[in-house]
Amino acid sequence: xxxxxxxxxxxxxxxxxxxxxxxxxxxxxxxxxxxxxxxxxxxxxxxxxxxxxxxxxxxxxxxxxxxxxxxxxxxxxxxxxxxxxxxxxxxxxxxxxxxxxxxxxxxxxxxxxxxxxxxxxxxxxxxxxxxxxxxxxxxxxxxxxxxxxxxxxxxx
Amino acid sequence: xxxxxxxxxxxxxxxxxxxxxxxxxxxxxxxxxxxxxxxxxxxxxxxxxxxxxxxxxxxxxxxxxxxxxxxxxxxxxxxxxxxxxxxxxxxxxxxxxxxxxxxxxxxxxxxxxxxxxxxxxxxxxxxxxxxxxxxxxxxxxxxxxxxxxxxxxxxxxxxxxxxxxxxxxxxxxxxxxxxxxxxxxxxxxxxxxxxxxxxxxxxxxxxxxxxxxxxxxxxxxxxxx
Numbered sequence: 001x002x003x004x005x006x007x008x009x010x011x012x013x014x015x016x017x018x019x020x021x022x023x024x025x026x027x028x029x030x031x032x033x034x035x036x037x038x039x040x041x042x043x044x045x046x047x048x049x050x051x052x053x054x055x056x057x058x059x060x061x062x063x064x065x066x067x068x069x070x071x072x073x074x075x076x077x078x079x080x081x082x083x084x085x086x087x088x089x090x091x092x093x094x095x096x097x098x099x100x101x102x103x104x105x106x107x108x109x110x111x112x113x114x115x116x117x118x119x120x121x122x123x124x125x126x127x128x129x130x131x132x133x134x135x136x137x138x139x140x141x142x143x144x145x146x147x148x149x150x151x152x153x154x155x156x
Numbered sequence: 157x158x159x160x161x162x163x164x165x166x167x168x169x170x171x172x173x174x175x176x177x178x179x180x181x182x183x184x185x186x187x188x189x190x191x192x193x194x195x196x197x198x199x200x201x202x203x204x205x206x207x208x209x210x211x212x213x214x215x216x217x218x219x220x221x222x223x224x225x226x227x228x229x230x231x232x233x234x235x236x237x238x239x240x241x242x243x244x245x246x247x248x249x250x251x252x253x254x255x256x257x258x259x260x261x262x263x264x265x266x267x268x269x270x271x272x273x274x275x276x277x278x279x280x281x282x283x284x285x286x287x288x289x290x291x292x293x294x295x296x297x298x299x300x301x302x303x304x305x306x307x308x309x310x311x312x313x314x315x316x317x318x319x320x321x322x323x324x325x326x327x328x329x330x331x332x333x334x335x336x337x338x339x340x341x342x343x344x345x346x347x348x349x350x351x352x353x354x355x356x357x358x359x360x361x362x363x364x365x366x367x368x369x370x371x372x373x374x375x376x377x378x379x380x381x
Binding site: 024064 | 161162164165166168169172173175176177180182183186187190
């Protein structure tokens with residue numbers, strides 16, 4: 001059922017809807033299990049395979065709006081906003097990887113880099129939670145990638 | 157990608173940037189809506205104070221304290237708390253949605269239902285940060301139970317009372333209360349969960365049981381000056 005038209009707004013609407021769902025699931029997961037998975041990062045990485053840069057920026061800003069809960073931009077939010085575009089441009093310019101396997105690798109790298117930059121010590125203190133959250137986030141990212149791939153073609 | 161498409165994305169981006177920098181509370185309200193909470197409920201001081209009755213009954217057991225000191229019963233005002241920073245729900249710091257404009261000052265004590273949870277650290281015009289007892293660098297004098305056993309509260313993920321006299325009779329359920337300057341004497345902190353000898357065998361140490369989850373705090377009480 002892949003759309004052969006370059007329906008950018010349709011893609012954006014789908015991604016925004018998935019980002020909203022990812023945010024909701026993140027909150028519910030935290031309520032149930034006490035830890036916070038990275039569904040939002042996983043959504044951004046998967047979206048980078050299917051969106052053009054202007055649309056991708058809108059999704060990144062939308063997710064920052066959802067998670068920016070204090071009245072100043074924290075270092076974590078800044079890293080969250082920078083990492084996915086770095087993945088986006090790395091894929092465009094340096095190494096044009098594609099496919100669901102590379103989506104998993106990119107998601108994993110994004111999560112590791114995010115915690116490595118913002119809270120390496122905290123991640124080390126809670127290794128089992130970190131790996132548990134990462135595994136769940138990778139599964140979510142794989143599902144989202146398949147969903148996007150069902151409707152649209154990857155942009156290379 | 158057409159020019160029209162690019163313009164529309166730029167407009168969306170500008171709207172989102174405006175919301176992020178000038179209306180971050182909108183994201184917070186949205187989150188509270190999804191979780192089924194409302195800011196209005198957390199701002200209701202009467203609702204918060206009513207929950208305190210059970211703890212006051214517990215504190216009434218400390219007859220030694222009530223007989224010896226004047227009962228401290230100031231007026232409070234309720235201040236909403238911003239949800240913790242993404243992605244870490246750090247317990248060591250809270251950000252309050254009030255600051256100098258509302259009369260807050262550094263080192264003011266902060267309470268949750270009259271249970272002491274920390275001191276205001278930094279104050280800005282319309283926000284302030286609180287250093288909680290879950291901060292690893294937290295150290296303050298406390299007393300335990302009706303007999304007022306002295307100890308040192310050491311902060312961290314699991315705050316502990318240390319330097320307790322080896323011979324002191326510390327029991328599970330004994331109330332731990334504040335006994336240091338800058339905080340109302342006798343302000344409840346928690347209950348003793350378990351006590352054991354310290355590693356050097358010279359003192360006792362005790363873990364504290366808290367009747368709240370610091371991650372779920374949505375509003376605090378600050379005593380009016």
